[in-house]
Amino acid sequence: MVVESLVTHTVKYPYKTVPLPNGGFDWLPILRVQLSRGSRVTAPFETVIDSGSFDCLFHADIARALGIKDITSGELKMSGGVVKGVQMKTYGHEMRLVIGADTFKVKAFFAEEMPIAGLLGRLGFFDNFTVTFHAGDEPGFELTRVHKKKQSAMSTQ
């Protein structure tokens, strides 16, 4: 049986802007995170929250910064986008995702072809946070950390 902990925290973030062609710009739900593996921890970097992504995906450079010399040593998973026939090889490695004061185990997938530093997907991110998006004049999003723990067998007796 899984029960929620008694305390949850909600943090509000503004969307951030990125350029578009022809002088335009877009708003995106961008979050600063870090990855850690063993004693190594990266500098903070920007990722995009993407509920369409199954996994958390990162550029291969970040794996190398954590001492993974060959990303292909990890679990291979083919990733597809919205373009028919286009696939990308991603490689999964166990590590920890650091978001503010929270840290948790994830299998992070890496690819050389990632155009941005990272995407925060359903496994590893959305299963640890409730995410609420807000449009309007001040677009932003809220993250609520949901701590879950397995109830021990003793407590069910």
Next chain:
Amino acid sequence: MASTECVMATPTKFDNRVELLRSAQPDSWIALSDDESRIVATGATFLDADSSAKETGETNYVLMRIPDEWLSRALLPTQ
């Protein structure tokens, strides 16, 4: 009974973020100052940009990958 603590994260203080990003070299990494008002360092790789940022003495920065082209992207679902 659950309790909820709300914290407002620091908003972007400067509105020149778009121009800063547009000025960066495509397909590279940059280190932005914490308040996003300036580019602290650049590099061809994550480690290059990180090392260059540290050499400047800057302690609070965030790394970002500049894509090869600024597009409105449908990001990448996986199977």
